[in-house]
Amino acid sequence: MHGNSVPDTYVYVTEEGVTRHYADGSVDALAWEDVVEVRVAGEADADILYILLDRDGQGCVVPHSATDATFLARLRYLPDFDPERLSAAMDTARDSSVVVWRSPEPPSALPDLEYD
Template sequence: MAGVEINDTFVRRTLANGRVEEVAWTELAEVRLITTADGPFAEDVFFVLIGATGKGCVVPHSAADTAFLARLQALPGFDNDKVVEAMLSTADRQFLVWRRAQSPDGRRGYRAN
């Protein structure tokens, strides 16, 4: 069944064709917002969650509840100003709102709660 599942372990999107996109919170490496010029009568804001392996999950704004946004906002260094800027955008754009910090040895050092 198509839809988005968000829980304490992962974010999963199942598309109508059965394809599944998933990223575990502990593997989250980057969060972007993508906006399109398709609104306001079509979905035009998408959260893109990218895991450490480069795979990820796209969450349409309509599927992003307040608990999901609160979870993202709890990430250290999450850029709320970029989220506001994205929500006001009416053009095709990308906004980097969070990236996992790197440790001094160059490895991605932050683990999401």
Template sequence: MHGNSVPDSYVYVTEEGVARHYADGSVDALAWEDVVEVRVEGDSETESDILYILLDRGGQGCVVPKSATDTTFLARLRYLPDFDVERLGEAVEGLGEGHVVVWRSPDPPSPLPDFEYD
């Protein structure tokens, strides 16, 4: 009997964020409100898949293979402020070595509050 093999990872996209669950039980997750950069990169392991890399201000992120995305993921990217879908498409089509930054948050990092000491 032949069945489908278990995928090495799967992706959940919600209104709150995106999470990639791996076969070993580990999870990469990021809230949409924390996303400050979106990159597109070729997957050197499969040489056929595209990776979407979402990063927060600390450099932590969530790597989402294009093969694991659906219209929900792409539609949710459009809600990022000033996200350019055409730029994303051009980056995916013309992807070569390395990565391409397709979006950065237009909001500067929040400054730390000034504390007044007595």
């Protein structure tokens, strides 16, 4: 067998969320309903990264090279998502991180709990 036939990373996109599997067996996953921010980041001569974050700052980092049309199409379902802003960020994201979307909904308050 020649070369390494296993990719370093692969990404699954479903209606429920996005999951990134790493070669070392670790996994990042985030449900679409938990996404509150999308960033585009890049380094000179490196892959563009999509960074999806939840309210706690946890998230899923997705390399552009591991995405397909399904991922980009699913981003467009986020409320008030602007595809033109995404395109502009991809052109300027080298050596920086650009927020391309934030949830328009304010964080939900914790419920008042009553104790007996």
